[in-house]
Amino acid sequence: DAGVIQSPRxxxxxxxxxxxxxxxxxxxxxxxxxxRQTMMRGLELLIYFNNNVPIDDSGMPxxxxxxxxxxxxxxxxxxxxxxxxxxxxxxxxSSPGVVGETQYFGPGTRLLVL
Amino acid sequence: AQSVAQxxxxxxxxxxxxxxxxxxxxxxxxxxxxxxxxxxxRGLQFLLKYITGDNLVKGSYGFEAEFNKSQTxxxxxxxxxxxxxxxxxxxxxxxxxxxxxxxxxxxxxxxxQP
Numbered sequence: 001d002a003g004v005i006q007s008p009r010x011x012x013x014x015x016x017x018x019x020x021x022x023x024x025x026x027x028x029x030x031x032x033x034x035x036r037q038t039m040m041r042g043l044e045l046l047i048y049f050n051n052n053v054p055i056d057d058s059g060m061p062x063x064x065x066x067x068x069x070x071x072x073x074x075x076x077x078x079x080x081x082x083x084x085x086x087x088x089x090x091x092x093x094s095s096p097g098v099v100g101e102t103q104y105f106g107p108g109t110r111l112l113v114l
Numbered sequence: 115a116q117s118v119a120q121x122x123x124x125x126x127x128x129x130x131x132x133x134x135x136x137x138x139x140x141x142x143x144x145x146x147x148x149x150x151x152x153x154x155x156r157g158l159q160f161l162l163k164y165i166t167g168d169n170l171v172k173g174s175y176g177f178e179a180e181f182n183k184s185q186t187x188x189x190x191x192x193x194x195x196x197x198x199x200x201x202x203x204x205x206x207x208x209x210x211x212x213x214x215x216x217x218x219x220x221x222x223x224x225x226x227q228p
Contacts, residue, residue, distance in 0.1 A: 105160075
């Protein structure tokens, strides 16, 4: 299996622009998670899905952030408009729906908003 | 609420010596505990987990961890450190029921000197 795939790996954009991050989970996994990693806040959950349905979006910073999962093999995280404080590494992870499941992480997208 | 504490920002150890990376947690109910490792510019790689059963858990690359319920700890250990073990290590926790998202510690940088 190719593992969790994220694109792009790096994104540089200017403040105010729309940014779309993409994730392909491991085939057969029922859960998909979006995390953000910064020096100040560490690793924090943004949102997670179960069978394509958002279950917990309490970590989404504000209305500028939105996430979708139109099917079992694709998810997007969109920031509109982007701000410099959104600069971070965004990770996607997926896990199977079994007891004590392990989350498997993608390589991340490093976002820099100028 | 759940939380993880990794009290050491950095651990230094000589190659060949045993290493310990500390982790304590707080969660209501039974914990699921995980260790991940992150190499520079890479995603998080799963090392090992405790779900239930034997308190001593063995994982990848010779790492092991001991679950101690009374001390609410889950320290990561390795009998003989390698220079290639140098990386950032994260402890994570979630409850055995309910919300699936992991809560991560702040990370501990392990530096193994030749």
